[in-house]
Amino acid sequence: QVQLVESGGGLVQPGGSxxxxxxxxxxxxxxxxMAWYRQAQGKQRELVARISASGTTNYADSVKGRFTIxxxxxxxxxxxxxxxxxxxxxxxxxxNVKTLEGRGRDYWGQGTQVTVSA
Numbered sequence: 001q002v003q004l005v006e007s008g009g010g011l012v013q014p015g016g017s018x019x020x021x022x023x024x025x026x027x028x029x030x031x032x033x034m035a036w037y038r039q040a041q042g043k044q045r046e047l048v049a050r051i052s053a054s055g056t057t058n059y060a061d062s063v064k065g066r067f068t069i070x071x072x073x074x075x076x077x078x079x080x081x082x083x084x085x086x087x088x089x090x091x092x093x094x095x096n097v098k099t100l101e102g103r104g105r106d107y108w109g110q111g112t113q114v115t116v117s118a
Contacts, residue, residue, distance in 0.1 A: 002024065002026035002097070002105075002107045003024070003026055003107075004022055004023070004024050004025075004095045004107055004109035005022065005023050005025075005095075005109060005110070006020060006022050006093065006094065006110065006111060006112040007020070007021050007022075007023070007112060008021050008112060009093060009112030009113045009114045010113075010114070011115045011116075011117065012114075012115070012116055013116070013118055014085060014086055014087060014116055014118055015084055016085050016116070017081070017082060017083045017084075017085065018082045018085065018114060019079060019080070019082065020036065020079065020080040020082065020095075020112060020114070021077060021078075021079050021080075022034070022036075022077060022078045022079070022095030022097075022109055023075075023076075023077050024076045024078075024095075024097060024107075027099070027107075028076070029076075029101075030071075030073050030076065031100045031101050032053060032097050032098055032099045032100055033050060033051070033052050033097070033098045033100065034050070034051050034069075034071055034095070034098075035047060035049065035050035035051070035069075035078075035095075035096045035097075035098070036048045036049045036050075036069060036078070036080045036093055036094070036096070037093070038089075038091035038092065038093045038094065038114075039091055039092050039094070039111075040088075040090060040092075041090075041091075043091075045094070046060065047060060048060050048063055048080070048093070049063065049067055049068075049069035049080060050069065051069045051070065051071050051078065053100060055071070062088075063082075063089075066082065066083050066084045066085075067080060067081065067082050067083070068080070068081040068083075069081075078095060078097075080093070082114070085114075085116045086116060087116045087117060087118075089114060089116050090114060090115050090117070091114060092111040092112065092113050092114075093111060093112050093113075093114050094108055094109055095108070095109035096108055096109075
């Protein structure tokens with residue numbers, strides 16, 4: 001079974017930085033799209049950043065220039081570097097992997113809490 005485990009969340013002051021990591025087990029190749037979503041209290045889940053199998057990235061306008069998504073093709077991991085954090089970045093952040101082979105499947109991590117507060 002595929003399992004995604006996020007780590008790196010926590011409490012940080014506005015303007016600070018955090019680096020989230022998502023370790024994937026049960027995925028043995030890089031034929032997939034990796035992404036980070038977040039869900040703030042009382043709001044719908046939204047896409048934050050996405051990186052394709054080839055390394056092409058996409059970002060939500062709200063985080064562009066502040067967040068950077070990356071992936072490690074050797075250990076099947078995706079990271080999200082978050083800089084200049086704002087209180088509105090507070091949310092549970094979820095790792096998502098969409099496989100490209102076969103019919104394609106979506107997998108989700110359990111989420112990690114990011115709180116930005118003075």
